[in-house]
Amino acid sequence: MVLLQLDPFLNELTSMFEKSKEKGSVWVTLKRSSLKSKLQKRKLSAAGESIEYRCLIRATDAKKTISTSVGAKDHQRFQASYATILKAHMTALKKRERKDRKKSTEADKKESTSSTTTKPKKL
């Protein structure tokens, strides 16, 4: 398990997606954690301090695993970069079902014919 900083983690995640294009999967796990042991937690709560939680993110392509932890301050930036990576790579998914496509093309045809007829009426 390799613990990385945010930006190297994102780079590694990108390369994982690229490697798994032909075959294989990419798993990403998100979990909340304080990264402290039970003892430390008890001590902190006994002392009256609040435990700082972080979001643990793990990614694996079945060959290697990388991980990173994101705090409340970094999560916005990470979220944006993560979303960009996913959008860029999840291109194999179907756009729409065939039934929807037929309906949408029929709807488009109807709309185009109706629009041509309404325009002169408006004029």
Next chain:
Amino acid sequence: MVYIVSWDEFVDRSVQLFKADPESTRYVFKYRHCDGKLVLKVTDNKECLKFKTDQAQEARKMEKLNNIFFTLMARGPDVDLSEVNGKEQMETQPVKKGRGRKQ
């Protein structure tokens, strides 16, 4: 394994699951490019909710769900408003950082 058909139901139940037990709830996502399939799983080690899809429009919805989970996990399960408004509903800290939002 419970595969949920409705996206909204999956979102509601998984957020409920997380709020009930933030310590042990985790969100797993598996993507296979060669099959063009996406599977989401939310579990607290007692109950498991799954959602699978091969549609690009579901992937966009999943991105929103990712945002929700990131916010919940990084900030704490008490954050409610962020689910509704996403990034816009923020507290004072990011405003002080000056991200250049026009207000």
